Amino acid sequence: MSKTILITGSSSGIGKATAKYFSEQGWNVVATMRTPEKEDELTKLDNALVTKLDVQDKNSIRKAIIEGIEKFGKIDVLLNNAGYGAYGPLEVFSDERIKRQFDVNVIGLLDVTKEIIPHFRENKDGILINISSIGGKMTFPFGALYHGTKFAVEGISEALNYEFAEIGCQVKIVEPGAIKTDFGGRSFDFANDESRTEYQGLIGKLMQAIQPMLENGSEPDVVAKVIYEAATDGTDTLRYTAGDDAKQLVGLRKQLDDKEFIQNVKSMMGL
Template sequence: MERTVLITGCSSGIGRATAEAFLDEEWTVYATARNPADVQTLGEREGCRIASIDVTDPDDVERVVDEMLDETGRIDCLVNNAGYGQIGPVEDVSTDAVEAQFDVNVFGPHRLVRAVLPAMRRREDGTIVNVSSVLGRTVVPGTGVYAASKHALEAMSDALRSEVREFGVDVALVEPGPVDSMFEDRARAELEGLDRSGAYESFYGLYEDYDAVGGGGVGSIPPERVAEEIVNAASATKPAARYPVGPLAKAGEVGRYVPTWLADGVWSLVRKLG
């Protein structure tokens, strides 16, 4: 039986690796990105169709979902992968930047979910995989806005999972730790674009020191490893609610049970040592 999947954010990293992984499993893949040129080479593979989609544009979302249903008659899986990280102390991040972060990381997945669910409910079958992060269940200083968007995605997914179970639709969260991809470059660019208040130079110093010694690579995993878990979730008869991927993601599972006073104390110590 031919299975179909719609994936957002396929220009690089996790999204591109996920499209490749589904194609290897002989799914019909709709690989999407804001710029279709970024997924042009994916379209050369048999079974892959490419489309332009901006997850912040409701008309774009509706157009692509309608095209997919017209052409295939079904959507077996939706992978909400498109996203980016807004890094920086909460005070230094403008409200406009917070809104932009939520528009992509939370409202975008919500638009896609609403677009695909009617067809999934009619068939009484389908899987929605939302790509979250280890920061969707814990948080570290300087990631408040990004982590807040992923916490919101996790809460929405947890509610949705119970709401659609009776219709034969599954919802799973994939929670990677650091990934070797262009994600970090985008996050760094967002950090550099902040209007610094001057109150948090200790944070910026720690971040720059960490980056200077290649800290971004500590515990990182290849995007193919995340893609493997996404395909596993999509293919499972009864997918797990969560798939933490990588050593830091698994450590984060434990970290969320650390008492708040202890976690705050650790970060105070880190700041002093920095």
């Protein structure tokens, strides 16, 4: 019998690429998103259910998981992919925008995970895959909110690894580098106040550095294939990097002390 993966944030980028790739490999796919009525590509896949799931709406989370189980009998893998990045000087962010960054990237991930655990525990089987980032291992300027959420995902996932083992399940973390998605568009929440002149030089350097990184980033398919490896390799590996830049930067982070690594990031940005 075909296995089933439920994916959050399937409307674009990594989520959509992963839905397509798993479908091509013969998996059932529960592709979830906030506005499934706008989706006209994944609905054409064989063995795919496209349905609503907003990670900030617990009722939609519960309904999507129930729909997936009713449709395919079992969910074998949960991919927590939904998220976005907030960048900018901390003092210019409203309380509402700060809260939303953590509600989506952290609380939403916890809520979806918590809802699937009883199903995994009952079956004594299941794999939780959380999309982190190289931004969960290192930081760039003005990323206190985004990096804060991804560092949280790393800690949550590592801790859950212990308790999931007690119910016969696994946790995996996928850490992409720069990916050619719309992260610089609708998935990028940038805040600035040009009257805070002290920050503007560094903001300019950040923008100059990020653009070529995204333009030269890996295709979303690269991450999809790493996610598939994590779901199917049968090992107890916890962390998987995705993309050549991710491998390089994570490797450097392991080799260098804090001062050396931060200087390396500054050099990358021309500081």
